[in-house]
Amino acid sequence: MLSEQSLPVVRATLPVVGGAIGEITERFYPRMFAAHPELLRDLFNRGHQADGTQKQALAGSIATFATFLVERPDERPDAMMARIAHKHASLGVTSEQYKIVHEHLFAAIVEVLGEAVTPEVAAAWDEVYWLMANALIAAEAQLYQESGVAEGEVWRDMVVSGRHAETPDAVSLTLRRADGGPVEPFLPGQYVSVQATLPDGARQIRQYSLSQAPGHPEWRITVKRLRGEDARPQGEVSSWLHENVRPGDTLTVSAPFGGLTLPEGEGPLLLASAGIGATPMLAMLDHLAATGSTRPVLVAHADRTPADHAHRAELTRLTSELPGASLHLWYEDAHASVPGARAGRTDVAALDLPPGLTAYLCGPLPYLKSVRGALLEQGVAPAAIHYEVFGPDLWLGRD
Missing domain, CATH: 2.40.30.10 (Translation factors)
Structure with a gap:
C-alpha cells in the first residue's frame, strides 16, 4: 500500500493525472522508442502501437492500479496484474526494462503536467509506479521460476x-x-x-x-x-x-503462459467463445475427454458462418465424448447447415445455467462484455467469470 505521506497526494492528484494519462502515454511511447528503437522493432506489437490500443491499455492499467491504492488500499487488482504478468513473461520481459519505462514515462508526465509535478507529487507517483512495477516483477519472476528458465530466457x-x-x-x-x-x-x-x-x-x-x-x-x-x-x-x-x-x-x-486455465474439481463449467477464441476451449475439452471427466460442461460458441468456424468438427466430437457436456452454436449467417445451431449471437438466456457455475470466456472484447453482462444478469457471481482477450486488454480491472 501507499505510504502515509504519498496517499493524500495521490488521492488529490489522481483526477488530474488520470485525466491526462491518455496524453501522457501518447508522449511516452515516442520518447521511449526514439531512445530504444529495438523495443518497437523486436518487442512491442507495431499494429497495436499504430491503432492506439496499446496506449489505451497502459493508461487503463496505471489508472486502475492507482485507483485501487487510493480507494481500496487493502486490495490489488489481481486479475489485471496476473494477465499483464503472464503476457510479459511470454514476451521475455526483464526487470531492467521496467527502469527504461520509468525513465520515459515520468519524462512524459512532466512534459504534459509541467509545474503541477512538484517534488512531492513526483515522489508520490514514483511510489505508485514502483509498487505496480515491483509487483509485476515479482509475479514474472515466479512465472519464470515455475517454467524452469532464467529471467527472460523463454x-x-x-x-x-x-x-x-x-x-x-x-x-x-x-x-x-x-x-x-x-x-x-x-x-x-x-x-x-x-x-x-x-x-x-x-x-x-x-x-x-x-x-x-x-x-x-x-x-x-x-x-x-x-x-x-x-x-x-x-x-x-x-x-x-x-x-x-x-x-x-x-x-x-x-514457454507456455496464461492464467485462463481449466480448474480442478467436479463443478459445472461454461466454456464460451467467439471466433478464434475457441482455441483455448478446445484444449480444455480435449483434456476433459482424455481424463474421462463427467462434470457438467456447457460449450457455447459464436461465429460468423459455419465455414468460418475453425475446428468445428473437433469441437463437436470432443463435446460428444463428454457425458455431461452439451454444445450450443450461434452463427450470424448460414446456420441452417448445422443441425441445432441458432441464428444471431450468443444468447446466455437460452442456456440452462446450473448453480455453482464457473464461466470461462474467450473472444473479442465486445463479445466478452456482452456475455459477461448477461451472465451477471443470470445471477452468476462476478468472481466465477474468467476471461482471456487477444491483444491489449482494454477492459482492465473489470473482474
Whole structure:
C-alpha cells in the first residue's frame, strides 16, 4: 500500500493525472522508442502501437492500479496484474526494462503536467509506479521460476511438423522441439508467443493459444489471418505465418503462459467463445475427454458462418465424448447447415445455467462484455467469470 505521506497526494492528484494519462502515454511511447528503437522493432506489437490500443491499455492499467491504492488500499487488482504478468513473461520481459519505462514515462508526465509535478507529487507517483512495477516483477519472476528458465530466457526453436487449413483464414500448425526433446507440459487454456522475422528485419511477437490438451507429443497452435474491413489481410504476423510457414520450417516459440486455465474439481463449467477464441476451449475439452471427466460442461460458441468456424468438427466430437457436456452454436449467417445451431449471437438466456457455475470466456472484447453482462444478469457471481482477450486488454480491472 501507499505510504502515509504519498496517499493524500495521490488521492488529490489522481483526477488530474488520470485525466491526462491518455496524453501522457501518447508522449511516452515516442520518447521511449526514439531512445530504444529495438523495443518497437523486436518487442512491442507495431499494429497495436499504430491503432492506439496499446496506449489505451497502459493508461487503463496505471489508472486502475492507482485507483485501487487510493480507494481500496487493502486490495490489488489481481486479475489485471496476473494477465499483464503472464503476457510479459511470454514476451521475455526483464526487470531492467521496467527502469527504461520509468525513465520515459515520468519524462512524459512532466512534459504534459509541467509545474503541477512538484517534488512531492513526483515522489508520490514514483511510489505508485514502483509498487505496480515491483509487483509485476515479482509475479514474472515466479512465472519464470515455475517454467524452469532464467529471467527472460523463454525462447526455444520449434520445428513445424504439420500444417492444416481449418478454414480459408485459419491454419493449424503442429510444433515439435528442434532438439528432439519432449515438449513441455502446460495447463489447458495457456498460450505461447511466436516470433516472426518480417521482410523489413523486424522481429514481431504474437500470442497463440495451444489448441490441444497437454499430453500430446507435439504442441498445436491455430493462427487466424486478420483482415480489415476491406477484406484485405491486416495482421502482419498472422499473414506472414500463413504465407511463409510450411512443415520443416523452424519457429522461435516461448514457454507456455496464461492464467485462463481449466480448474480442478467436479463443478459445472461454461466454456464460451467467439471466433478464434475457441482455441483455448478446445484444449480444455480435449483434456476433459482424455481424463474421462463427467462434470457438467456447457460449450457455447459464436461465429460468423459455419465455414468460418475453425475446428468445428473437433469441437463437436470432443463435446460428444463428454457425458455431461452439451454444445450450443450461434452463427450470424448460414446456420441452417448445422443441425441445432441458432441464428444471431450468443444468447446466455437460452442456456440452462446450473448453480455453482464457473464461466470461462474467450473472444473479442465486445463479445466478452456482452456475455459477461448477461451472465451477471443470470445471477452468476462476478468472481466465477474468467476471461482471456487477444491483444491489449482494454477492459482492465473489470473482474
